[in-house]
Each structure stands twice: as structure tokens, then as C-alpha cells.
Amino acid sequence: MGDDDLELSEFEEDPADQTADDGQPVDEEPEAEIPDVPRSAQDLEAVYDIPVQVSAVLGKSTMEVSHLLKLGRGAVVELDRRVGEAIDIYVNNRLVARGEVVVLEDRLGVTMTEIIKTDRN
Numbered sequence: 001m002g003d004d005d006l007e008l009s010e011f012e013e014d015p016a017d018q019t020a021d022d023g024q025p026v027d028e029e030p031e032a033e034i035p036d037v038p039r040s041a042q043d044l045e046a047v048y049d050i051p052v053q054v055s056a057v058l059g060k061s062t063m064e065v066s067h068l069l070k071l072g073r074g075a076v077v078e079l080d081r082r083v084g085e086a087i088d089i090y091v092n093n094r095l096v097a098r099g100e101v102v103v104l105e106d107r108l109g110v111t112m113t114e115i116i117k118t119d120r121n
Helices: 041-047 065-069
Strands: 054-057 087-091 094-104 107-115
Touching: 087 107
Parallel strands: none
Antiparallel strands: 054 087, 087 094, 094 107
16 A cells, blocks of 8 residues: 555544534434333323313215205115114224214213224324
């Protein structure tokens, strides 16, 4: 090698000499992961009083406005679900569960049979 030839090692920086934009040394080691800490009901107390809209959707149907205007008392609208099929349960317009319709005294209710887990972005 001549005097003008440089070795690659001369251009490599020592990681200990690296600094961030704020002048602080760069830490090469990955950050420690925070372990999953069990949460209790008390952790959620701040959100207990926030109202949410819960909807139980028995089924859906599509029709033209002209047909909709012809509906009267006693008209039957066919839905896209079969008898006994699970209904969708939405919280704030987000599907969260499926369930079954139940009768409680003189009112209708819903029993959740499946919780829907979605990946949040």
C-alpha cells in the first residue's frame, strides 16, 4: 500500500464516540422492554363514567326508497340473518362481540357469546 491508501478501519467511528444531535452519547444497547404488568379494575376508574353507545344489530336489509315509503304498520322487512344466528354487538360503532337475544321479563336483552378481538393500528 502506498501513502495515499487508507485502510477502512481508519474511517470507522468508535460507537463510544458517537453523539446525538443534542450532544449526548448514543446508547447502542436496545431499550429494556417493560414487562406486562397485571392491571386491576382500579386502573380503569377514570373511564367508568364515560358514556358509550351500545348497539345490538339483529340484521340488515337493503331496499329502494320507493319501497321503503310503501311500508306500513305490520309490514315485514326481511333481514340478512337467520333465526338463531348470532347478532352483532357494537360499542361506539365498533364491532366488539356477537351474542344471542334473550327475554328478561317484558324486555329484550343480549347475552354475549363471543368477544371479537381486533388489531388496533
